[in-house]
Amino acid sequence: MQETTANQVAANATSSFTEHLQRQRPDLLPFGQQHFGQQLPAGSAATPLQAPHGTTIVALTYAGGVLMAGDRRATMGNVIASRHIEKVFPADQYSVLGIAGTAGIALDITRLFQVELEHYEKIEGTLLSLDGKANRLGAMIRSNLPMAMQGLAVVPLFAGFDRPAGLGRLFSYDVTGGRYEEQEHHTVGSGSMFARGALKKLWRPNLPEQDAVAVAVEALYDAADDDSATGGPDPVRQLWPVVYVVNRTGAFRVPERELAAVAGTIIESRAVAQREA
């Protein structure tokens, strides 16, 4: 194509914040593009770099939307690195993002993704479609592949309300950025197999919102019961999972008070049952 001014202008026009950073400030990207292909100074696939890891996110659809919950523990090897970490974040007004894997990189990717969506909204004057958001997130995870190969992997779970379709949708990813739409419910992280088992028994179609919160917290409880890297509800420190619901009106964090009551009921029912497993 001819190198006209119009072509240049069109080529430079981008609504993507990540693309803008790649061109102007690649040093600011969480997955250092300037070192692409270069080995990280410490750690390799055999002996991964010691860094805090986040675990176990559950997400499920319910009547009128979708819900995502995460436990509060980060681990570094066999040590608890944090009891307060948050792994579920609002991505924009109608979507949420949960992250499992290397916490530091995951938090940066989350921040970049939040700015990416807001930037698009401000430049274009309209929200990105839910599929568009899901694809952008996939591209970001793929950019992190060189780091993932060296043991610093990030695996997100993405959920949002599809306004034109009028329903909540759920997307999972692999480390290569592959995007998969999930039905009903999904979980990621080291405790995911236990949480998944719980969800299979507890989930049912068209759950009311309050029941959905209880199902998510109970699935996390089961994950924490069997996975040492997942933290359970902590009545001593008054720590409860982070739970977001997304529906037609937007993404909202479920208040602590409500979660304390839900977690209390679950602990009580388990204590009453007096069973080992």
Place this chain on the structure above:
Amino acid sequence: MTQQFYVSPEQLMKDRADFARKGIARGRSVVVISCRDGIALVAENPSPSLHKIGEIYDKIAFAAVGKYNEFESLRQAGVRYADVRGYSYDREDVTARGLASVYAQSLGAVFTAEQKPFEVELAVAEVGSSPDADHLYRLTFDGSIADEKGFIVMGGQADKVSESVAAGWQVELDFAGAIRLALAGLVADKETDTLPASAVEVAVLDRGSESSRGTRRAFRRLDDADITALLAEEN
């Protein structure tokens, strides 16, 4: 080779300024008013999608008059500047003062170095915790920057509009009052005495967006129904 005619720098700058002023004077006006509830931005603009008012960042909005393609490129540059800055430092490190000085530098550079100056006038508004903490900056085509108190009027018949707004402005105005005042100002130079909701573009920077809407993004665009409802409200 033909000899170029000598033009004195004074004459050159004067010609450029006259050219830019003429371009701006053709456009319709924009009013930015700081009031009790926040900052109201009101523009006469019949297009529902080509905006003269835009969100830059959490507490910062942008309003412009003049050539659309020129101020739109400045708006996008402002959003990029603010997002990069907020991403690399922190959200609270993005200020209207920083943005306004970047705009002043780019406008100044274009005015002196480019073939033709930008035919635009901009306002950068940042809402604070009280009306005293609001910042309103006015930027003109040559890169001059002015820190205004209370309100800014830009565009075509700015003098007449400004007179009318100045007569009614008080710091205690709520959004409905501020928008009514701005609309009354915008018709000051016309035969009619009202503008239909479809002929204006209105946005606000909410002073209490965290408490009332649970979001740090204070910018809210009002649609035609909102404007009609606000105007119908009795004081």
